[in-house]
Amino acid sequence: MAQAIATARHVTAAAEAAGPIAAERIVSIDFMRGGVLALMAIDHLRDFLTNIPIEPEDVAHTWPGLFFTRWVTHFCAPLFFFLAGTGAYLYRLRTKSTAATSRFLFTRGLWLVVLEFTIIEYAWTFVFWRMGGVIWSLGCSMILLAFLVRLPEKVMFAIGAAIVVLHDLFDTVKPAQLGRFDWLWSALHRKGVVPHTHFFVLFPLLPLAGVMMLGYVFGKLFEKPVAVRSRITLWIGIAASATFVVLRAFNAYGNPTAGVARNSPGEWHVQGSLVMSVVSFLDTEKYPASLQYLLMTLGPSLIVLALADRIGGSRLFQVISKPIVIFGRVPLLFYVLHLYLIHFAAIILANLYHQPAGWLWHGSFWMNEVPAGYGQGLGMVYAMWVLVLVGLYFPCAWFAEYRRRHKAQWWLSYF
Numbered sequence: 001m002a003q004a005i006a007t008a009r010h011v012t013a014a015a016e017a018a019g020p021i022a023a024e025r026i027v028s029i030d031f032m033r034g035g036v037l038a039l040m041a042i043d044h045l046r047d048f049l050t051n052i053p054i055e056p057e058d059v060a061h062t063w064p065g066l067f068f069t070r071w072v073t074h075f076c077a078p079l080f081f082f083l084a085g086t087g088a089y090l091y092r093l094r095t096k097s098t099a100a101t102s103r104f105l106f107t108r109g110l111w112l113v114v115l116e117f118t119i120i121e122y123a124w125t126f127v128f129w130r131m132g133g134v135i136w137s138l139g140c141s142m143i144l145l146a147f148l149v150r151l152p153e154k155v156m157f158a159i160g161a162a163i164v165v166l167h168d169l170f171d172t173v174k175p176a177q178l179g180r181f182d183w184l185w186s187a188l189h190r191k192g193v194v195p196h197t198h199f200f201v202l203f204p205l206l207p208l209a210g211v212m213m214l215g216y217v218f219g220k221l222f223e224k225p226v227a228v229r230s231r232i233t234l235w236i237g238i239a240a241s242a243t244f245v246v247l248r249a250f251n252a253y254g255n256p257t258a259g260v261a262r263n264s265p266g267e268w269h270v271q272g273s274l275v276m277s278v279v280s281f282l283d284t285e286k287y288p289a290s291l292q293y294l295l296m297t298l299g300p301s302l303i304v305l306a307l308a309d310r311i312g313g314s315r316l317f318q319v320i321s322k323p324i325v326i327f328g329r330v331p332l333l334f335y336v337l338h339l340y341l342i343h344f345a346a347i348i349l350a351n352l353y354h355q356p357a358g359w360l361w362h363g364s365f366w367m368n369e370v371p372a373g374y375g376q377g378l379g380m381v382y383a384m385w386v387l388v389l390v391g392l393y394f395p396c397a398w399f400a401e402y403r404r405r406h407k408a409q410w411w412l413s414y415f
Contacts, residue, residue, distance in 0.1 A: 030328035031321050042382070078208070080134075109140065120339065123336065130200065137204075202287065240295045248268060329403070333415055
């Protein structure tokens with residue numbers, strides 16, 4: 001008996017030390033994470049494969065096919081940050097250690113920043129340069145959360161909610177107004193080159209860091225029975241979606257006005273057709289993520305999460321959703337591999353269609369002027385999307401199984 005108890009304690013300790021990959025995974029979370037990863041690939045394929053000289057969100061010049069190809073991918077970053085916060089809470093729940101959670105978040109955040117500045121940025125351009133992309137922002141937000149996890153959940157919620165709800169009040173603040181702290185404001189709340197540097201911030205930190213904090217507090221729901229937490233999640237999603245509709249319908253607070261964030265209008269207006277009016281209604285600001293943008297994306301995402309959580313245990317759902325769930329179990333591997341695969345696919349297609357391809361070996365669509373004669377249509381984007389997902393499934397499935405079989409290896413929790 002004593003030996004059996006000792007063995008049980010050893011197994012429990014090993015499971016706790018192994019972190020997130022040791023415990024039974026929550027299918028609905030993996031499904032949502034994998035789903036947004038799959039959607040994200042559409043946007044990056046559009047970036048690499050097309051040569052359309054307008055922004056998809058430019059209501060005056062876009063068309064529905066282009067806009068919605070971009071719009072469906074708006075759900076990716078907010079939900080990924082939100083679920084990263086939820087995962088941090090679940091890690092704390094499993095390890096029963098705030099100190100271990102703080103240490104894990106800090107080291108994983110640093111690891112993501114290092115990856116952003118090395119193999120990830122190289123994947124985009126095949127040259128090394130400096131950009132604060134989504135992985136940089138995710139890593140920095142994790143580092144911040146590492147310090148905040150010691151706070152009571154109510155305080156964490158208040159801070160996260162205040163950032164998400166109130167940051168739009170500061171849309172008109174320009175970095176130059178802060179004097180020698182202009183660089184800090186640029187990193188926190190302004191898309192563009194940080195003053196006095198060559199560092200380009202694509203994903204400002206403030207709004208998405210707040211989303212991660214809210215996701216952390218949301219993790220408390222997973223201490224409740226599935227029926228209870230799915231019902232609460234559903235009503236949170238409905239409330240967020242309804243709030244977006246009301247704020248947007250009246251062009252109220254929560255989205256920058258014209259000229260503050262980009263040239264296209266911040267308010268929505270009735271257009272010449274119903275579908276273009278819908279386009280204008282859904283055209284909210286992503287950089288930095290406005291309140292309306294976050295409500296528009298997180299609200300429906302939480303509704304889907306609630307439904308997935310409710311049916312996640314069914315055999316039919318598990319069979320149908322298996323490829324997406326696999327992607328969600330190895331998100332970092334998917335992210336790195338999909339960038340390299342898409343970049344090489346762009347080069348191969350350009351050569352097959354006798355289009356300029358040399359520029360893709362030493363730059364990208366935002367570093368170089370895309371040469372005349374280059375580019376594929378949206379039909380090719382979606383065809384390649386299917387092929388890319390099929391190609392990524394096999395390495396992701398292998399690595400997911402490797403992680404499952406080697407749960408005690410601590411380094412696997414960083415991928």
